Amino acid sequence: MIKFENVSKVYPNGTKGLTNINLTIEQGEFVAIIGTSGAGKSTLIRCVNGLNNITQGNLLVNDTDVAKLKGKELRQFRRHVGMIFQSYNLVPRATVLKNVMFARVPDMNLFKVIFGLFSKEDKLAALDSLNKVGILDKAFIRADQLSGGQQQRVSLARALTQDTDILLADEPVSALDPVTAKEVMDDFKRINEDLNKTILLNIHHVELALEYASRIVAIKKGEIVYDGPSQNVTKEILDEVYRKEA
Template sequence: MIEFIHVDKTYANGTAALRDINLRIEQGEFVAVIGLSGAGKSTLIRCINRMHEITGGTLMVDDVDVAKLKGREIRRFRRRIGMIFQSFNLVTRTTVLKNVLVSFVPELPYWRKWTGIYTREQKIKALEALDKVGILDKSFVRVDQLSGGQQQRVALARTLAQSPDIILADEPIASLDPVTARVVMDDFKNINKAMSISVIMNIHHVDMALEYADRIIGISQGEVVFDGEASKVTPEILQHIYGGQWEGEKHD
């Protein structure tokens, strides 16, 4: 369970990115965060795993006060939270399997880190993660030989291998074509339902958000201006979230 209690985030230059955020996200929810660029969507997501520090209020994850964690506690806490980026963050000159195995590096003894030798159990877990996203057959292919969609699925498999309770996704389909984006969104949905992993996704593709997410959080100028079921979102609500600039999404 994730709970924002009067959370504020102000950057060093004085920019107020989040203002008095109050949210409660239960385990197993699929939540899409939408709004204009610069509205505070990425900041909201990145506060959950302490990539950004909050400057006011309280942020709780399963009764843990995130802001009070220090050093090793933060690293241990982050093991429970997978993070998916738009840019994939993969090592493209090595194999798919090796990229997934990277998720185990924080828990390896030093000699295994130096030698790059993983346990049999870790290798099996990595292969199982690749199987869950449908690219087991690419295990020994170099990442730079894969399409963008396949690379994003490698990133998702790497996250799954660490057995997270929560997956945070920051614009995971922004650089993908519509067909590939749908395949990746199917993966997120299947993982969310089959494994009861919470998914909180910052996304610009509103039609995808409404189709795949159970819940929509609309952010405008750092404030939550809508929080409700995806099925309840109307064009009028979208106009409100997007400050009157919503014109609908255009498709070829």
């Protein structure tokens, strides 16, 4: 479970990222965060795994107080929260399989990391994750030889290999063409339903958010202006979320 209690985030330059956020996400939910650029979508996502520190309030992830985590404790916590980035964050010259196995690096000693001595268990887990996202046949191809959609699937497989119950995604399909974006969203939906993974993603494609997510959280100027089922989102709500202030 992810629970925001009166959470605010103010950046060092004084910019308000989030203001008084109260939000609870139960295990197994598929939640999409929508809003204009700069509304606070990425800020909210990145608070969950401590990439952004909150300024005030409480943020609990499976009963762990994220704001209190520092150093080694924070790094250990992040192993249990998968993160998928817009830019894929892959090692281009490494194979797809190695990129996925890198999810296990934090649990390995330095010698094994330097020489890439992954265990049989690591390899099997990585291959299983690649199979779940439909690119098992690409396991021994270099990551930089894949299309954008395939690279994002590698990123998703890497997150699955962390064996976490929570997957965060920061604009995972914004760099993809419409057809490929739907294919990647299909992967998210299948993982959510088949594996009961909590999916929390921010997305600027409103139509994809409404089609795939069961719950929509709309943010405007760092505040939640709608939180409810995707089927209850109306044109009036969207007009309010995306209306430019005079």
